[in-house]
Amino acid sequence: MSQILKLKRGSVAGGFMNKDILFVDVKSVRLDRVLTNLFLKMYANGAPLSPLGRKGKGDYDIESIEEILCKLEEEGKFKGVTDNSGAVEDWLRSSLLELVNRGNVVKEHVATLKPLHLLSWRLQNTKYCRDYRASDQLYLMLHSNPSVMAGLVSYLSKGWDKHSGNIVSSENLDVDTTGILYLTQQRKEKTGTRKEIESTPEPFLKEQAALFCDDIRRLLLYKDVLPRTVFIDYLRILCGFHLCLYTLKLVYLLPKMVAAGTRDITDDWSMVVDVTDNLDSPVAPYACSDMERTENGYGRYIRATYMIDYIQKRKGCNVDEALRILANDNNHSDGYYESDLNNIRDGLPKSSETEFDQEDLKEMLELFPEDDYFDKLIHILEKSNLGASQLRFTRDFVDSVSMKNTSSKLLADSRSRRHPRRGALGSKLLETLVQLLVIQDKPNGGFETRSLSIDELVEEIRNRYGLIINGLAEDRFAETGVEANEAFRINMEAFKDKLRQIGFYTDMSDAYILQKIRPRYKLES
Numbered sequence: 001m002s003q004i005l006k007l008k009r010g011s012v013a014g015g016f017m018n019k020d021i022l023f024v025d026v027k028s029v030r031l032d033r034v035l036t037n038l039f040l041k042m043y044a045n046g047a048p049l050s051p052l053g054r055k056g057k058g059d060y061d062i063e064s065i066e067e068i069l070c071k072l073e074e075e076g077k078f079k080g081v082t083d084n085s086g087a088v089e090d091w092l093r094s095s096l097l098e099l100v101n102r103g104n105v106v107k108e109h110v111a112t113l114k115p116l117h118l119l120s121w122r123l124q125n126t127k128y129c130r131d132y133r134a135s136d137q138l139y140l141m142l143h144s145n146p147s148v149m150a151g152l153v154s155y156l157s158k159g160w161d162k163h164s165g166n167i168v169s170s171e172n173l174d175v176d177t178t179g180i181l182y183l184t185q186q187r188k189e190k191t192g193t194r195k196e197i198e199s200t201p202e203p204f205l206k207e208q209a210a211l212f213c214d215d216i217r218r219l220l221l222y223k224d225v226l227p228r229t230v231f232i233d234y235l236r237i238l239c240g241f242h243l244c245l246y247t248l249k250l251v252y253l254l255p256k257m258v259a260a261g262t263r264d265i266t267d268d269w270s271m272v273v274d275v276t277d278n279l280d281s282p283v284a285p286y287a288c289s290d291m292e293r294t295e296n297g298y299g300r301y302i303r304a305t306y307m308i309d310y311i312q313k314r315k316g317c318n319v320d321e322a323l324r325i326l327a328n329d330n331n332h333s334d335g336y337y338e339s340d341l342n343n344i345r346d347g348l349p350k351s352s353e354t355e356f357d358q359e360d361l362k363e364m365l366e367l368f369p370e371d372d373y374f375d376k377l378i379h380i381l382e383k384s385n386l387g388a389s390q391l392r393f394t395r396d397f398v399d400s401v402s403m404k405n406t407s408s409k410l411l412a413d414s415r416s417r418r419h420p421r422r423g424a425l426g427s428k429l430l431e432t433l434v435q436l437l438v439i440q441d442k443p444n445g446g447f448e449t450r451s452l453s454i455d456e457l458v459e460e461i462r463n464r465y466g467l468i469i470n471g472l473a474e475d476r477f478a479e480t481g482v483e484a485n486e487a488f489r490i491n492m493e494a495f496k497d498k499l500r501q502i503g504f505y506t507d508m509s510d511a512y513i514l515q516k517i518r519p520r521y522k523l524e525s
Contacts (some may be wrong), residue, residue, distance in 0.1 A: 003356040005348075005364075005384040012340045012377065016302065016390050018309050020319045021204050022250055023137040024243075026390070026397035030131075031240045032098045035115035035232075036124065037135035038239070042153050043118055046139060046200055051122050052188045059125045060110050062092055065183065072182055095176045096183075100128045113184070116177045116232055118156035122187040134401070137246070138212075138239055143200050145213035151220045155231075160185075174228050204319065207267065208249060211464070212242040218436040221447060225521045237408045237432045243401040244410050245465065247394075248294055255300040258307060261327025263320065270466040270474070273423035275430075276494040279414055282487035286471065287422035291411070295395075295421065299382065302390050306381045310337075310374070330374060337373035344380060403429070423467065425495075431502045433461060438519040449519035454496060454505070457517050469495050 017025045040049060057064070066081070066088055073081040081088055093099070098114055101107035112124035142149045159171040159181055167181050203209035215238050223231065252269045271294075274287040311322040314336050349357045364383065365376050381387055402411040403426065412424035437460045438449050452460070458469045470488045471477040477484055499505035504517050 003354070003360065004388065005356045005361070005380065007344070007381075007384045007386050009386065012344065012381065016305055016309070016386065017133075018305055018312070018319075019136075020201060020312070021254070021305060021308065022247065023140055024134050024247075024397065025132040026247075026393045027132045028393075028396040028400040029134050030098070030111075031236050031401070031403070032115055033111060033129045034131040034134045034138070034243075035236055035239060036098070036112045036121045036129060037131045038138050039115060039118050039156060040121040041135060041139040042142070042149065042156070043121070046143070049189050050126065051124055052190050053125070059128075060123060062089060062097070062110065065092060065097075065110070065123070068183060077182055091179075096179055098129075113180050114176075115236070116228065117159070117180045117184070118153065119160060119184040119187075120180055122184040122189065132397075134243060134397075137203075137243065140200065140203050141209040141212045141242070141246075142216070144203055144206070144209050145217075148213045148217050148220070152216060155220060155223050177228055204263070205246060205249060205253075208242070208246050212238070212246075215242070215436055218439050221439060221523055221525075222435065222521065225523070233428070234432045234435065237403070237429055240401045240403050240408070241410060241429060241432075244398060247398055247401070249466075251294055251297050251301040251394075254304045254308075255297070257323055258304045258326055261324050263323060270462070270468055271423045272468045272471055273410070273425045274412070275425045275469060275491050275498055277412075277424075278494075279412070279419040281490065281494075282483070283491040284419075284422060286477075286484070286487060287424070288420050291421045291423055298391050298394055302387055302394070303378060303382050306378050306387075310377065332374040333371040334373065337377050341373050341377055341380075344377075408432075425467070425469070425498075427498055427502055430498055431504070433465075434499070434502075434504050434517060435520065437461070437464070438517065439523065446525040448524045449522055451516040451518050453516055454492070454499075458492070458495070 040051075043049070053059070066085065069078055069081045069088060072078045093102075096113055098111045100109045100111050109128050110125055111128040113120040113122075142152070159168050159173045159177065160166075161168055165185070167185060173181070216235075219231070219234055219238065222234075226234070248271070249267065249269050253265065253267065256265050257263045271290045272283065272287045274281055274283050276283065278284070307326055308319060308322045311317070311325050311330065312319070314334070315321065315325060317325070345358055345361055348361060349355055351357050351359060361380075365379065368376050368379070399411065399421075403409050404411045404413065404421075406428075407426045408428040409424050409426035410429060411421055413419055413421040434457065437457060438452060439447055440450050441447050455470075461467050461469060468474060470492050472485065472488050477488075496505060499517065504520065505515075
């Protein structure tokens, strides 16, 4: 069997993208573009809306945006645009625009404005700003907590009055955000061209969505003390981080849910993260092993998704009912499945040396019971071009939202097979998490910042996000020997060094009790 079975999307009932499970058509994404599309959905409350392009004038490019600035100069809203065109182009490139193929003279295009304001989406070339519905998933998660959504919209709308459509000049905004406001104020949008999120379903992993919303709530407490660009950077990091966590947990938990017949199972997901930034560190084998578990689980996750989707299409039910049916009440010999199986078989040549044929299909399914049409169909989907592409795309999506190999990374690897993927913790991601974890809610309401010991911080990261920095307290490492002890000791030392680098930790004394993580900003309410 040298050829792979090639199926067209929609040729069988079961599909992969299931909005009830993960509202993403998984592919590699850019987080700035994800944020831009999220802002659009927040602006429109999930209603169908899209920006109007330059009617009859082609795509936006740097020259056309400079023309907009020149017109604004004529109206008295800018000064020096015409006389300093080179400086204006540098400003656009460095501070305002998200570019595709940046620096490539032939292939470079404007995607959108940087997501510094809620209106950033108004000026974009839609075909270069695709996010494969990652923003839909974030919107569903935020929608589960309306007060957090409203708070984020209020902050991102600063300097603009939606009702009058005017800029509020009294607001204290940085020059980049002000520039975006003036560039987008006169741009228009059109309705009815995109399919609305149907009745905004609840996120599949409700606790994970609640955790994301709580992190955004904590971030909003800094809205008056953080520079806007820093706030947006933290927001981008949190969106990528939680998209990655959500996906990794789904890969791990969904096959267990299928086996149990319910989504009400224990969330025992965890992942060792290598903080050393050394691909050959002593803790690397443990971090690589945990990521290898995830990599090996992609196939089971894809299979589980196909199974749920097939049941939903057959029975017209929700995910919870589909899980129950899969565990207790699925007729594998149903004629519905037999019909799809026959359609696939009939669409293949009887014999061929260059294509997947009926003999190849018979060989693929020879170990299945004759009348187990359901398992045969799921196996066909897994082993076809559709399953293979989903495996590749899922890995690409996780790599991109994990901000792999950047200063904000949750995953790291190298081009060498000696250094496979492993959990990691970049300095900017750590900085973002520390800013959130030094905040605690008061028993009688309100909040305050607090100091944390190193061990308390490590425990908070473990309990809240499932990320293991020091594994010696974990049951699964209870029987390990000297090598594991040394590996996690080195990881903890690297963790302290990274905290020193980002300015949260200073050894003021040899006394352990005085070695604290201190908040950068003192907040209280």
